[in-house]
Amino acid sequence: MKILKLIIRNSARHKLRSLLTVVGIAIAVLAFCILRTVVTAWYAGVDASAPDRLVTRHAVSFIFPLPYSYKEKIASIDGVETVSFANWFQGVYKDKNNFFARLAIDEETLFTVYPEYLISKEEKEAFLADRRGCIIGSGIAKEYNIKIGDKMPIEGDIYPGNWDFTVRGIYRPRDKTTDATQMFFQWTYLNETMEKNSPLRANSVGWYLVKIKDPARSAEISNKIDNLFANSKAETKSETEGAFQQGFISASGAIITAMNYLSFIIIGIIMLVLGNTMIMTARERTREYAVFRTLGFSAFHVAGLIFGESMIISGFGGALGLLLSFPIIKGIEEGMPKGFFPTFNLEPVTVILAISAALLIGVLASIFPTQRAVKTKIVDGFRFVG
Amino acid sequence: MSNSIISLVNVSKSYKRDSFNVPVLNHLSFDVESGEFLALMGPSGSGKTTLLNLIAGIDRPSSGKIEINGVDIATLSESSLAKWRANNVGFVFQFYNLLPVLTAFENVELPLLLTKLSKADRKQRVEFALSVVGLADRMSHYPKQLSGGQEQRVAIARAIVTDPTIIVADEPTGDLDKNSAVEILTLLERLNKEMKKTIIMVTHDPNAAKIAGITKHLDKGDLV
Ligand SMILES: Nc1ncnc2c1ncn2[C@@H]1O[C@H](COP(=O)(O)OP(=O)(O)OP(=O)(O)O)[C@@H](O)[C@H]1O
Ligand SMILES: [Mg+2]
Numbered sequence: 084m085k086i087l088k089l090i091i092r093n094s095a096r097h098k099l100r101s102l103l104t105v106v107g108i109a110i111a112v113l114a115f116c117i118l119r120t121v122v123t124a125w126y127a128g129v130d131a132s133a134p135d136r137l138v139t140r141h142a143v144s145f146i147f148p149l150p151y152s153y154k155e156k157i158a159s160i161d162g163v164e165t166v167s168f169a170n171w172f173q174g175v176y177k178d179k180n181n182f183f184a185r186l187a188i189d190e191e192t193l194f195t196v197y198p199e200y201l202i203s204k205e206e207k208e209a210f211l212a213d214r215r216g217c218i219i220g221s222g223i224a225k226e227y228n229i230k231i232g233d234k235m236p237i238e239g240d241i242y243p244g245n246w247d248f249t250v251r252g253i254y255r256p257r258d259k260t261t262d263a264t265q266m267f268f269q270w271t272y273l274n275e276t277m278e279k280n281s282p283l284r285a286n287s288v289g290w291y292l293v294k295i296k297d298p299a300r301s302a303e304i305s306n307k308i309d310n311l312f313a314n315s316k317a318e319t320k321s322e323t324e325g326a327f328q329q330g331f332i333s334a335s336g337a338i339i340t341a342m343n344y345l346s347f348i349i350i351g352i353i354m355l356v357l358g359n360t361m362i363m364t365a366r367e368r369t370r371e372y373a374v375f376r377t378l379g380f381s382a383f384h385v386a387g388l389i390f391g392e393s394m395i396i397s398g399f400g401g402a403l404g405l406l407l408s409f410p411i412i413k414g415i416e417e418g419m420p421k422g423f424f425p426t427f428n429l430e431p432v433t434v435i436l437a438i439s440a441a442l443l444i445g446v447l448a449s450i451f452p453t454q455r456a457v458k459t460k461i462v463d464g465f466r467f468v469g
Numbered sequence: 470m471s472n473s474i475i476s477l478v479n480v481s482k483s484y485k486r487d488s489f490n491v492p493v494l495n496h497l498s499f500d501v502e503s504g505e506f507l508a509l510m511g512p513s514g515s516g517k518t519t520l521l522n523l524i525a526g527i528d529r530p531s532s533g534k535i536e537i538n539g540v541d542i543a544t545l546s547e548s549s550l551a552k553w554r555a556n557n558v559g560f561v562f563q564f565y566n567l568l569p570v571l572t573a574f575e576n577v578e579l580p581l582l583l584t585k586l587s588k589a590d591r592k593q594r595v596e597f598a599l600s601v602v603g604l605a606d607r608m609s610h611y612p613k614q615l616s617g618g619q620e621q622r623v624a625i626a627r628a629i630v631t632d633p634t635i636i637v638a639d640e641p642t643g644d645l646d647k648n649s650a651v652e653i654l655t656l657l658e659r660l661n662k663e664m665k666k667t668i669i670m671v672t673h674d675p676n677a678a679k680i681a682g683i684t685k686h687l688d689k690g691d692l693v
Binding site: 085092371374376382465 | 579
């Protein structure tokens, strides 16, 4: 088509100007993709949470433990299906930078409460049979090249001492959002060691995980649990896992919120840059547009020329930025300590957002210049001096 | 029976400048016969370009009637007027006004893109128009690869490619050296004589006016 050819040639008319604008848009789209990926990765934890799981923690803060004796009491509440629990163990595996979650868990209930951790029956049995056994996510197995039967020494910090585990199983994530970068070992092992070494810290639990039968009753059951322990030494706070994760996140959430806004602010800025370029371009071509219309082309033909050029520039910029973002986000993921985020991928929704943003940039940037071109009378166009 | 193709009746034009009206053309009435070559002369600012624009339908009179081929063009809507221009008027400007990103061929083809002509028909017409102006061998040249005289000839090819009845030319030789100017004028004369085009040309050059059959003088918006 002739007109498309004309639009393309027009776009290439000021090569340097168009190139700079394209690169500018590409960088903006790239930054947008990276920021959105961080934000998405951050919230993946919340997305991964199940609505039928409650988290019961100490009312003051989740760093304070709860008595193990709460387990039976919670289990007796109507609507509760399974009660599981965990302690944040942390420790250091080989190097301080090897950041992934290490938890002491209730070996009896873990896989009932977390059906999204997939594991074979044999491995599960082997894990239960070995007090010092542990289970790791497939992400960790891959990252540190660990196989079943390998030793996994952890230097304790919250729970001091040298802890030696043997890998008895590797769980696979069921969903994309499932965290495959955790390490679990038997709470019983932790507790037995505490009873021996520091009895005051024995029989305590970091938080309870309560699987309920009906997600619709989560608020009601949360209240019942908390009422049960009201006015005790360790009051509790129960909420759905999603709300818990959200609260966990909001600790560093201000930065994430800022990134969230920033990703859109960047798009806004580049929109103004392209808008400015298009206004400049259209002004310079005022006389040409008058010629077009003199020859019988309509104001909308002229608007189409400007719009088309704007879309071509933003399209090229968007495509370039998107293409770059795949390897760059991959590179960031590889450079990051494993397990810092459960998943760190350029999600389809981010790609769609980036494409929409590029299109939006093109559309909005052409609004002012097309409007001006449509409103300018032919005779004024000829008399216009740039 | 008069054979007039253009008929102006009591045409006035004024422009708004700030809050008051500036009269540019005052109650002009005249006819142009079909096949006539009319030269418009007059001092700068006398309203020549304005008058030409009104006849060519790229501006509208403040009052009065302009009838061309029996059509009162002042009553046409913006889009019908655009169509009317595309079919009836060829334009030649002082500064050629070719599109720099298009070749000579593509510049001439431009007005044909609004028609339903096939690609082959367009090609034939463009080649014919360019051969009329003697530039058949420069079809793939871009404007900046052509001399001023050649550019103006391409512009003339663009003006005749749709086979309009009227050609309007605003100082078509104003930016050219003497030899090129003579070429352009000879070309216009041929279009008038051989192809029977009605031509209205604004010029400052008395030699240019000589080739026209009739010369009208404008002064401060009045015919003198
Ligand atoms: N679109 C417009 N808006 C406002 N004033 C205009 C417009 N077009 C023309 N004028 C005014 O109308 C008067 C006549 O202008 P016009 O261009 O018709 O003169 P001209 O005879 O063609 O002059 P020149 O020989 O310099 O080309 C001038 O005073 C000009 O400033
Ligand atoms: Mg003039």
